[in-house]
Amino acid sequence: MQIQTTELPGVLIIEPKVFGDERGFFYESFNEKRFAELTGERVSFVQDNHSRSARNVLRGLHYQIEQAQGKLVRVISGEVYDVAVDLRKSSPHFGRWTGVYLSAENRRQLWIPPGFGHGFVVTSEHAEFLYKTTDYWAPQHERCVLWNDPALGIQWPLSEAPTLSAKDQAGVLLADAEVFA
Template sequence: MKVISTNIDGLLVVEPNVFGDDRGFFFESFNARRFAELTGVEAEFVQDNHSRSAKNVLRGLHYQIEQAQGKLVRVTAGSVFDVAVDLRKSSPTFGKWFGIELSAENKRQLWIPPGFAHGFLVTSDAAEFLYKTTDYYAPQHERAILWNDPAIGIEWPLQGEPLLSGKDQKGALLAEADAFP
């Protein structure tokens, strides 16, 4: 496993060692001991989530203001443009975003620590998205930031208008959103 730092402290790209031949491939998608050794993060994952979405579906930008979740995210079918936004007011990168292509082909994962909003745009015909969380889903604490807030300026690789849930259409602007200390 290889861990790559990003331009935002704590946000990490994880590339697994993939062993393949003409029969297919094998890789260890998660190993707690190795993850802790390479990232310095001792995460206890309590919930796994799996979604399937069609092309141009944009989910996010979601976070929980209490029971904040760290997330280890990956794609098992198709591809997405995955985004994390730093919502830690004490961080020098508050309000900054990082985006990366996650796909079944590249097998990359993204570690998103608590204190970030997260979202993704499906760039293939469909995509299956899996993620582990460090705390349970708590709808009473869930928040959403508007996906196209100009103060954040995410450069989504859109083809036309995204397909959004009602909740995501009503996301808050960063300036009005609940944030972390």
């Protein structure tokens, strides 16, 4: 596994070592010991999630204000543009974002630590998205920052308005959001 840093300290692109031949491929998608060696962080995952979305579906920007979740995300079919936003008020990077394409072909993963908002838009016909979380889903603590908040200026790769859930349409501006200390 190789680790690449992003513009946001703590948000990491993970590229697994892939073994392939005419039969197909194999790779280890997560190894707790190796992750700790490379990042200095020991993480424990308690929940795995799987979603499938059509082209132009945008999900996010989600986070839990309590029971904050670290997320290790990847795509097993299709492609998404994945975004993390620093929502830690005390961070010098507060309100900044980073984005990366994740696909079944590039096999990249993104580590998003607790304290960040997360979202993605599907850029292929469909995408299947897997993610591990470090804490359980707690709907009473779930929050959503508006995906197109001008203060964030996220450059989503969109040619038309995205398809959003009611929850994502009701997201709030960062200026009005409950954020981390």
